[in-house]
Amino acid sequence: MRVLVAEDHEELAATVAAGLRREGMAVDLAFDGPTALERAEINGYDVVVLDRDLPGLHGDQVCRTLAEGRGRARVLMLTASGTVADRVAGLGLGADDYLPKPFAFAELVARIRALARRAQPSLPPVLVRGELRLDPARREATRGGLRLALSPKEFAVLELLLGAQGTVVSAEELLERAWDEAADPFSQTVKVTVSRLRRKLGTPPLIETVERAGYRIR
Secondary structure, three states, X not given: OEEEEEOOXXXXXXXXXXXXXXXXXXXXXXXXXHHHHHHHHHOOOXXXXXXXXXXXXXXXXXXXXXXXXXXXXXXXXXXXXXXXXXXXXXXXXXXXXXXXXXXXXXXXXXXXXXXXXHHOOOOOOOEEEXXXXXXXXXXXXXXXXXXXXXXXXXXXXXXXXXXXXXXXXXXXXXXXXXXXXXOOOOOOHHHHHHHHHHHHHOOOOOEEEEOOOEEEEO
């Protein structure tokens, strides 16, 4: 899952990003409205965590522009004011959810995951294919009842492959959705991660390479 955190308080933004990365998410940062909008238009985010009071371009306008663009990204709006009027106004701008500051980090994570599932409503909260089972909320993956010790990136790649429900996912899409903007598109990082994941999943092999197309779960 790829997330944009648009927050002008840089220390808070860095803390939130670090926590989300520990949860296996790929996170980019923006500290003002124009940068947030630019990155959201370029990158395929699943969720945008948007502070309402951004400098340069107000969060309300960023939210409205994202909603009008009708992209995949769901918007979780943050604000220092949690009044009913503010929540109603934020949702009226096109935000998908609203969270007042200060917030509990566990709730932020839960809301981000819920929004990402809403973007793909056909997917169940727990992904199962044969004896392979992945629970994103609990950060658990098992095969045949045995827990798999996966790195955050391995977990993210497996989640994307399982979410594709047997269809092919290209290396480019895996890089776009499981890594942040610092990833080198010309590196072998996706290939290496998939190779490590294959070893950890054990035998018989579950990840199939489709020549010139990408990868899929058998």
